[in-house]
Amino acid sequence: MKGSVGKIFTIFWKDILLEIRTKEIITSVLVFALLVLVIFNFAFEPETATMGLVAPGILWVAFTFAGVLGLNRVFAIERGNSRLAGLLLCPVDHMVIYWGKLLGSFTFMLAIEIVVTPIFLALLNLPLLLPRLILIIVLATLGFTSVGTLFSALAINIRARDIMLPILFLPIVVPVVIAAVEATVVVLQGDPWGDMLTWLQIMIAFDIIYLVVSTLVFQYVVEA
Amino acid sequence: MDGRGALRHYILVGLGFALMVAALYMVFIYVPTDKNTGAVQRIFYFHVPLAWIGFLAFFVVFVCSILYLTKRDIKWDVIATASAEVGVVFTSLVLLTGSIWAKAAWGIWWTWDARLTATLVLWFTYVAYLLVRHYVTEDSQRARLSAVLGIVGFIDVPIVALAVMLWRTQHPGAMIFEGGLAPSMLATLIVCIAAFTVFYIILVTQSTRLKNMETDIRDIKNSKID
Numbered sequence: 001m002k003g004s005v006g007k008i009f010t011i012f013w014k015d016i017l018l019e020i021r022t023k024e025i026i027t028s029v030l031v032f033a034l035l036v037l038v039i040f041n042f043a044f045e046p047e048t049a050t051m052g053l054v055a056p057g058i059l060w061v062a063f064t065f066a067g068v069l070g071l072n073r074v075f076a077i078e079r080g081n082s083r084l085a086g087l088l089l090c091p092v093d094h095m096v097i098y099w100g101k102l103l104g105s106f107t108f109m110l111a112i113e114i115v116v117t118p119i120f121l122a123l124l125n126l127p128l129l130l131p132r133l134i135l136i137i138v139l140a141t142l143g144f145t146s147v148g149t150l151f152s153a154l155a156i157n158i159r160a161r162d163i164m165l166p167i168l169f170l171p172i173v174v175p176v177v178i179a180a181v182e183a184t185v186v187v188l189q190g191d192p193w194g195d196m197l198t199w200l201q202i203m204i205a206f207d208i209i210y211l212v213v214s215t216l217v218f219q220y221v222v223e224a
Numbered sequence: 225m226d227g228r229g230a231l232r233h234y235i236l237v238g239l240g241f242a243l244m245v246a247a248l249y250m251v252f253i254y255v256p257t258d259k260n261t262g263a264v265q266r267i268f269y270f271h272v273p274l275a276w277i278g279f280l281a282f283f284v285v286f287v288c289s290i291l292y293l294t295k296r297d298i299k300w301d302v303i304a305t306a307s308a309e310v311g312v313v314f315t316s317l318v319l320l321t322g323s324i325w326a327k328a329a330w331g332i333w334w335t336w337d338a339r340l341t342a343t344l345v346l347w348f349t350y351v352a353y354l355l356v357r358h359y360v361t362e363d364s365q366r367a368r369l370s371a372v373l374g375i376v377g378f379i380d381v382p383i384v385a386l387a388v389m390l391w392r393t394q395h396p397g398a399m400i401f402e403g404g405l406a407p408s409m410l411a412t413l414i415v416c417i418a419a420f421t422v423f424y425i426i427l428v429t430q431s432t433r434l435k436n437m438e439t440d441i442r443d444i445k446n447s448k449i450d
Contacts (some may be wrong), residue, residue: 067397120331147376150372150376154356154369154372154373157360157365158356158359158360158369159359159360159361159370160359163353164356164359167348167351167352167355168352168356168373170348171345171348171349171352171377171380172250172349172377172389174341174345174380174384174387175380175383175384175386175387177386178387178388178391179387182391199390199391202386202387202390204382205383206383209374209379209383210379213375213376214377215291216375217372217375217376220293220369220371220372221368221369221370221372223368
């Protein structure tokens with residue numbers, strides 16, 4: 001067990017190093033997420049009354065779409081030059097590869113959300129630090145990336161992979177999107193903790209179920 | 225098809241035909257018109273069986289997917305596809321018949337009610353499943369990847385159901401189990417469910433046979449080229 005943690009971290013660190021040197025995923029996805037926020041301002045009248053109602057939806061649409069773009073890259077960077085074969089040849093269990101990749105995609109998405117969320121809150125004239133919103137973002141991002149990392153690995157094997165990843169990913173994460181939006185409504189309206197408890201529970205259940213299932217089936221996705 | 229298979233097939237088709245005729249008779253002639261919603265309520269006798277068999281079809285995909293990954297017999301993959309195809313058609317019909325009923329009963333074609341939303345999400349999941357099958361060319365890889373989807377997609381169903389149920393609900397549902405249904409209506413529903421179950425089995429076995437023949441023909445062609 002102790003050995004696996006080190007191996008997971010090695011794979012994770014490889015992706016982080018690659019990202020630090022190329023800055024390929026975070027920069028482009030970050031700009032995309034900000035653009036989604038801006039485009040929605042044109043789609044809805046930016047009046048305070050209506051904005052309060054649609055704001056949680058806008059935030060989560062931005063994160064969901066940005067998530068798809070980022071997840072597309074997670075395994076796409078392993079294509080060509082037999083890089084995926086090289087990764088799979090590592091003397092580690094396939095579960096370790098899944099968790100290393102998961103940790104990477106989770107970190108990338110969180111990094112984007114750390115930048116986008118304060119900008120989003122500033123646009124709405126809300127306090128820039130909402131601890132409960134951070135909790136929602138962490139839980140939802142874990143849900144997105146748990147199943148998204150699995151689908152990212154699956155999508156590199158199929159034609160039309162760029163369009164197939166969102167088509168596979170979006171229906172599955174519907175419960176997370178609903179729960180995240182509803183919980184964000186509670187936070188932005190300043191309602192008590194009790195009101196968002198159910199939504200947090202749904203996200204926690206989703207996270208646990210998909211972390212376990214993805215860990216178990218990942219080997220079938222990458223098997224040569 | 226060998227002798228016994230052919231016999232079984234004709235028995236199934238005969239049974240299915242008899243049940244379907246009985247179902248049509250009961251829905252349109254035998255069962256009385258609903259007092260509150262009128263003739264449009266008769267859609268219910270098609271809508272509910274389609275929904276249940278559609279769900280059963282996706283459950284079969286789930287079971288066959290697990291069997292394929294553990295046993296690696298292509299047979300399970302063929303049954304899973306056949307079942308997914310029938311499931312998507314049935315679920316499309318559920319959404320269509322539901323819309324027609326909703327327009328008459330609620331005055332709207334669609335609402336983001338829990339069951340409607342969950343059914344729509346289910347429909348999208350299995351359309352994606354069929355699309356992936358279309359986009360992977362190599363047989364064993366296609367079987368493997370779609371089996372993973374058959375498992376991951378089906379596990380989502382209870383979570384989606386729970387999430388949308390808490391989100392909003394207005395669909396009539398509990399009536400069937402709480403005994404709010406007249407005996408004649410219940411009898412009609414049961415015959416309809418039986419008819420559609422046999423219909424589902426016929427469609428899946430026929431589709432499975434067809435897919436196996438396609439594979440055989442392709443193998444024969446390939447062996448000639450070699």
